Amino acid sequence: MKRNLLFLERVLFGDGSEPFHGVYALKITGDLDAGQLTAALARLQEKYAMLRTAIGIDAHGRPYFHMPMARPAIPLRIIERTGDEDWNHETVHELGKSFDIANGPLLRIAWLRSDRVSDLIMAFHHCMCDGGSGVALLTDLLALLDDPQADIGKAPAFQSISELVPAEILNSRRNRFKARLSAALVHAGLSLGSLFISTKTKPAPRATDYLINWKLDAERSKALFGYCKKEGVTVNTAIGLALLEAFKTVNGAGAHGKATCPVDIRRYMPEVKRDMLFSYGLALNIGLAQSIGNSFWEKAKTLQTHVSAQMAKLNPYEFTMIMEASHGSVHKLRRFLTYAKVGNDFMFSNMGKLDIPAQYRHFRVDTIYSPTVIGPFANPNTIITTTFGGQMDFSFVSNEQFLPRETALQIRDIAMKILFETVTEPDPVRL
Template structure:
């Protein structure tokens, strides 16, 4: 395999030295066999060509994925388990530890082991893989640990933009002109914006990154789902609003009242298959100005109306064509994202229910922690939630120098207080 990185893959890669990773962590009850785990990783590499790739730079300075003649095996690091919080420490370690992109692979596993309980930490470079792709990898890994001979098939991989955008759209003259014109406007905006950006202040050290994780009980989760359905508001919108209000309540004038919400591109672009490793999605922007009302759920309904309008306008093909016409702006965009003044409070993603079994023949998946992702950009605040075995799980990553951990904890408590103020569950079960 050999292909150039797409524009947004290049944005996520940067110069390859700064870590920009996604990490999944899960807790398993039962015995994991070392040889079977190594074999499972080899089977994953057989299925997914992207797990055998490294990144090179061509004569024009443009990065490309390629498969080395003898791809290295997926690294497996083993840590002896001492307690239930080891996974948090090792997750933060994986978020801040760079891959050797020139050799590959851009994927690795940490096994926190003990005789009867293990934690698995799965890390991948974001330029290769997103959270949705991570679910497919996790599902296959567990299937192979359950049965080393399990049939997991071969995963598709795309070779160019032509595999993603239908020819009738990609080759349409009007569409191509619009993409180039939009890309020129992006470049102009970034060029003008860079005049007001100072690079003197260095990004916060990655050693100051942290992870705050919490769960809702089964009854809490069920009550929230039911109440959102009753109000005609998605869980994503309700949580996003509660988080924005919590940032405002805790940070006061320092809050922006805005957030970015990634949208899984697979919902809009059927060419990106569920088991295809893909790195980026679409995005929505939400703000408190879109939700002015008397009570929380009234505001949530107004915000939902804005969100629905934005989602109806999402066009993955046009978006991809504009991005692919913008390669000349990649370094300007990286500079803007890294050094420009922060304009929103956080990124929030609700990935929904994880379609992964709890019980296998030899092991039980006690919990899957929501994935985490953090990069070198100006605003590291990222909150991701998933639902597994009936429980919503939240991961909140940031950097101590940008947002003190104590402040993040206050925001967490305030957001849950706001969210559950009118949801009918026993008071004793609230966070």
């Protein structure tokens, strides 16, 4: 396998020196064996070609995925587990630790081991894999740990954009012209914007990154789901609005009143299969300016109208074609994302229910913590939620110098209070 990185893969990759990783962590009760875990990781590499790749740079400075002559195994680090917070510290460690880009692979595992309880931490480079792909990897890994002979199939992979965009769309003269024009406008905008960007102020050092995690119990989670359905508002919109209002309450005039919400591209592009390792998605924007009303749920409904209109316009094929016509702007975009003035408060993603079993023959998955992702860009605030075992789980990652941890905790508490004031009794957070 050898292919050039797509435009957005290059944005996530940068020059390979800065970590831009996603991390999953889960807690398991039962017996795990080091030999069986190593064998399971080898089976994953057999299924997923991308787990056998490294990244090289061609003569024109463009990065490409390729398979080295020697295929390094997926690294496995074993640490003795001393308590229930070890996973948090190790997750932050994995977020900031670079991969061996030149030799690969771009995934590694840390096993926090004790007599009966283990934490597994799976880290991957975001240029190779997103949160949805991470679910597929975890599903297969757990199946193999339970049954080394489990049939996990063979994962599809793509070699070029022609395998993602239907030929009638990709080869349309109108579409190609529109993509080139849009890319030229993007380039012009970034060129103009770069005149006002100073690189003197560096992003905060990664050593001050942190992770805050919390859960809603099953009763609270069910109540929120039901209330959102009754009001005709998605859970994503309701939580996003509560977080926006919390940022505004805590930061006052320093809040931007805006957030970005990734959208799983698999919902719109069937060419990206469930177990195809893919790194980027679509996005929509939410803001307090679109939330009009006297009560929280009135505001949520008006914001939902705005969100639904954006969702209806999402076009993954047009988006991908524009991005692929924009390779000449990749360094300008990276510079803008790293040094330009921050314009939104956070990135928020609700990945919904994780389709992963809790009970296996030889162990039980007690919890799956929501994945985390953080990179070298100016705004590190990222909040991700998932649901496992009927409980919503939240991960909030940021950087102490950008947003002090104590401030993030205030935002969390206020957001949850706002969200549940009319749903159930207050104070839904279980720390």
